[in-house]
Amino acid sequence: MxxxxxxxxxxxxxxxxxxxxxxxxxxxxxxxxxxxxxxxxxxxxxxxxxxxxxxxxxxxxxxxxxxxxxxxxxxxxxxxxxxxxxxxxxxxxxxxxxxxxxxxxxxxxxxxxxxxxxxxxxxxxxxxxxxxxxxxxxxxxxxxxxxxxxxxxxxxxxxxxxxxxxxxxxxxxITDGFKLKQTQSNSNQIQFITVGRLSKEKGYERILKLLSKLDFPFHYTIIGDGIEKEHIFSLIENYSLKDKITHIEFTKEVSKYLKKSDFFLQGSYFEGFPNCLIESCAVGTPVIAFKAPGGTKEIIENGVNGYLVDSEDEYLEKLMDSHKFNPIDVRESVFKKFxxxxxxxxxxxxxxxxxx
The missing domain is CATH 3.40.50.2000 (Glycogen Phosphorylase B;)
Incomplete structure (x- = not known):
């Protein structure tokens, strides 16, 4: 039959x-x-x-x-x-x-x-x-x-x-496994993270340049691999950021690292629809991103689940912002749509x- x-x-x-x-x-x-x-x-x-x-x-x-x-x-x-x-x-x-x-x-x-x-x-x-x-x-x-x-x-x-x-x-x-974090980071360092391919359009160069200007304790985790790896690591050396960065090529536990972070940093010049942003928001971690063609602006709601900025100066300003985001609100902003x-x-x- x-x-x-x-x-x-x-x-x-x-x-x-x-x-x-x-x-x-x-x-x-x-x-x-x-x-x-x-x-x-x-x-x-x-x-x-x-x-x-x-x-x-x-x-x-x-x-x-x-x-x-x-x-x-x-x-x-x-x-x-x-x-x-x-x-x-x-x-x-x-x-x-x-x-x-x-x-x-x-x-x-x-x-x-x-x-x-x-x-x-x-x-x-x-x-x-x-x-x-x-x-x-x-x-x-x-x-x-x-x-x-x-x-x-x-x-x-x-x-x-x-x-x-x-x-x-x-x-x-939002795929399975991205559950709301229970508490915000208690670290004495601000925890930043980016998950994505190490390629030119992802804008790691401008993220690293801006991080080098910060005058407070922070740590930056990069999860991903790609053809720009050697160049990105040379920039890390040039900006004297080596001691402040952890690199992980691939992990099936992305959610765990997102939950430990205070902000997801996106530097992309354009995107299709960045999965990593909805996943970060899904666990309650807000995003700082440049306004870029693609799906980013369909995800980020200014002041609700992060910030969309027009310039590097504005990005730097948000990196130093003391505003506390409510993880529940951050999650709900994407869960209702995705x-x-x-x-x-x-x-x-x-x-x-x-x-x-």
Missing amino acids: KSNKINIVFALPNLLPGGAERVFSYIAQNIDSKKFNATLLIVGYSKDASYDIKNIDLVFLEKSRVKDGLFALYKYIRKHKPDILVSAIGHLNLVVAYMSIFFPKTKFIAREVTVLSLDTAFFKTKKFNPLAFISENRFNYFDKIICQSQDMLDDIKNSYRIKANKMVVINNP NKDLIIHEYEDLFINILK
Whole structure:
């Protein structure tokens, strides 16, 4: 007897540490099993998996790169014929977009993770490329595009000339394990923290510069790894901050470190939808962030769960601010908008409606 459940495949390049990987796999595991048969399909290696996946099928194609997994991915879709395939992260979305031509009975959904035009401009990756049209045209082949923030939707609509009704904004959920801290830090040092990839757009340079100007005791914890690691550590040496900083490349206990902190510091020049901010607020730790394109301004409410600032001078002023935030209010500010039940329901509605 044929099941009435919707067969849905969630595809990722890998399960290495990263916000997109963690949130995407979380969504796959938490949609209603009475309505959906969910599979998490990973192009990369099982040995690299950084997240425990439970209660759904998990398939690894065991390929080093997306382009090496083209044939295996095609074979998988042809064999299993899912009702819906949802892919995430740009290079996999590009491949899946054109592969969708061969599977007209499957609905294809892309989930993007950043404000694309700003990412291109920031890293100066836009140069003459005879295949540029193929990349820029990819969104036309999807049945729906999930954007994590309104800025992301507006950017895709304007940069790629995609109709707004083909896109939907669904924010990221607060994942399990981020519970309200019981007490505020009793340390005689102010405890700052940043969780995120060590890359240029995350703005570690300006955070470190501002921290070097503080004249009171503090400690700064950085959780993350990336290509800017060597440069960031050279700045730490130059600013004489080595004794005030702890670096952790990866941990499954992010919540524990957030709870011990007084403020989360974000220096990003742009964001898609920064999971780390809602997670920090979810445990009751407020955020100091620069106003930046992306989802940050959808999360931070000035004076309620942190501060949004326009300049480095204003950021420094907030670093020295003595205002005490109520952890309960900080948590409620994000929980009312981004709790998992609300966000998962939005995903389920999308999947059901796209098949009608």
